[in-house]
Amino acid sequence: MISLTHDSEILDLKIREIFGDLETKGFIIQNASIKHTDAIGNYAEVVVKNKTTGRSILFWYIPPRIHPGGISIFLQNDSGDTFSLSEYLTQNKLESQLSRSIVLANYDGKFDENIESLLKAAKAIIFQYLDKYLFGGEWESIPIQWGDMK
Amino acid sequence: MRIVTFHGMEQLAILSQKTVVCPLLLWGSLAISGGGVGLTQALGVTTVGMTNSHLILNVPVTTTLKDGTVLNATATPARILTGDPNNVAIIGRSMDAVNGYAAALRSQGIEPYLFSNSLDAGLTIPTIARQEFSALSDIYGGTIPDSVLPSTKMFQTNEAWAQLLKQQNYTVIDLGNPFVNPTPSLFYNAEQKVLFGGTK
Numbered sequence: 001m002i003s004l005t006h007d008s009e010i011l012d013l014k015i016r017e018i019f020g021d022l023e024t025k026g027f028i029i030q031n032a033s034i035k036h037t038d039a040i041g042n043y044a045e046v047v048v049k050n051k052t053t054g055r056s057i058l059f060w061y062i063p064p065r066i067h068p069g070g071i072s073i074f075l076q077n078d079s080g081d082t083f084s085l086s087e088y089l090t091q092n093k094l095e096s097q098l099s100r101s102i103v104l105a106n107y108d109g110k111f112d113e114n115i116e117s118l119l120k121a122a123k124a125i126i127f128q129y130l131d132k133y134l135f136g137g138e139w140e141s142i143p144i145q146w147g148d149m150k
Numbered sequence: 151m152r153i154v155t156f157h158g159m160e161q162l163a164i165l166s167q168k169t170v171v172c173p174l175l176l177w178g179s180l181a182i183s184g185g186g187v188g189l190t191q192a193l194g195v196t197t198v199g200m201t202n203s204h205l206i207l208n209v210p211v212t213t214t215l216k217d218g219t220v221l222n223a224t225a226t227p228a229r230i231l232t233g234d235p236n237n238v239a240i241i242g243r244s245m246d247a248v249n250g251y252a253a254a255l256r257s258q259g260i261e262p263y264l265f266s267n268s269l270d271a272g273l274t275i276p277t278i279a280r281q282e283f284s285a286l287s288d289i290y291g292g293t294i295p296d297s298v299l300p301s302t303k304m305f306q307t308n309e310a311w312a313q314l315l316k317q318q319n320y321t322v323i324d325l326g327n328p329f330v331n332p333t334p335s336l337f338y339n340a341e342q343k344v345l346f347g348g349t350k
Contacts, residue, residue: 037282039301060285067298070289072281080277084284103288143266144280146245147292148216149299150265150308150337 002111004063008032008044010112011061011071015046018119019057025135026050027057041066054078055134057126059119070104071115073122075133083142085125090145098125204258205230205238205323211250213329216292221329225251228326231345233319239263241312241341242325251325263320265311265341279303299336308337312344326350 012032023029030047037043040062049056058074076082083091089099100106101121107114132138209225225247238255240262242248252262283304286294299305315322322345342349 037278037303039282039286039298039303043285058281060281062285062289067286068289070285072285072288074281074284076277082277082280084281084288086288087284144275144283144304145287145292146337147287148331148333148335149287149293150245150335 004034004042004044004061007061007063007111008034008046011044011059011115012046014112014115014119015048015059018116018123019048022048022057026052035060053135053137057134058082061115068105071102071118073102073126075126075130077133077139081139081141085122085130087142087145088130089125091142092129094129101125204260205255205321207251207254209247209251209254211244211247211328213244213246223247223328223330225325225328227323228350229324229346231320231322231324233315233321235321237263237318237320238323239315239320240323240325241265241338241345243327243331243335243338244325244329247325247328251323262323263315265308265337275307276303279307296336305337305340309340309344312341316345324350 009032012029016029019027019029027048027050030049032044032046034042035045043063044061046059047056048059054077056074056076058076060072060074061069062072063069073085074082075085075088085102086099088094098121102118102125104114104118107117109117126134133140206227207225211223211225213221213223215221225242228242238260240248240251240255242251245266248264252264255262279302283294283302286298286302290298294302324342324346339349
């Protein structure tokens with residue numbers, strides 16, 4: 001079984017390849033780290049943060065062990081308010097094709113190819129819809145998407 | 151549109167195991183359009199009953215199912231927990247219903263406390279709870295299994311919120327299950343257990 005550490009290194013590498021241009025805009029790509037919550041178990045996280053504005057993109061990779069595997073991508077402001085790309089798409093009724101493009105299970109190639117394709121799709125969404133939150137002073141609180149759970 | 155201010159005196163009867171009746175002086179504003187339709191009427195809200203009349207409303211609410219089906223219902227309290235009439239919280243088996251009912255109360259000058267993004271009264275949803283919930287929701291296609299949900303930080307925060315309402319003597323409006331959703335909600339069940347001692 002390939003380790004989470006190995007997967008996180010691939011994630012780290014691909015994020016640097018695809019989001020590296022953010023470093024020219026004051027963002028720092030932090031090294032991948034292994035995190036843990038009781039509900040998720042271990043997962044990998046890469047934080048891309050602008051320390052001046054406090055705006056961040058967080059990439060979480062959950063390995064397919066306890067749960068189905070996947071990647072979640074969040075925007076976060078300096079006060080800790082956060083939303084995921086999928087929540088943003090759902091809230092703004094921009095689902096279907098865009099939502100599918102950021103679901104790892106929808107890619108059937110090798111792990112590194114899948115990560116790369118997903119990250120490119122995510123970058124396109126961020127730059128098309130979320131650049132004002134990432135680079136500007138604007139912020140929008142996106143409601144929690146409860147679905148049928150609450 | 152013109153704004154008409156009114157001052158009214160109403161009797162508030164608090165519904166509970168231990169019924170308490172106290173006078174409540176309601177000061178508020180009512181917006182009346184050219185056609186004579188008030189704010190609450192514009193929202194399609196009807197105030198019913200003489201008891202707790204500022205809290206008991208019939209509010210048309212809608213929800214959209216995953217397949218796009220739109221359901222309509224009327225949100226109205228199934229039960230109310232006695233508490234401080236100035237601190238009101240809402241629970242129910244649909245956040246669409248809860249949010250709709252909250253909007254109707256706001257139109258009457260009452261700011262209800264909901265379990266949502268930005269909590270106050272000494273409790274906030276931690277960033278990690280929001281992100282953990284979203285990540286699990288992502289990988290399970292929008293619905294975290296009941297076997298996983300109780301271990302999430304969001305679920306634990308929700309239980310803590312319900313306990314806080316009880317400790318701080320909130321009046322809690324339980325809207326029940328206005329859309330007659332056949333699927334139980336662990337979140338809602340936990341809130342009912344903490345606040346009312348069990349599900350209805």
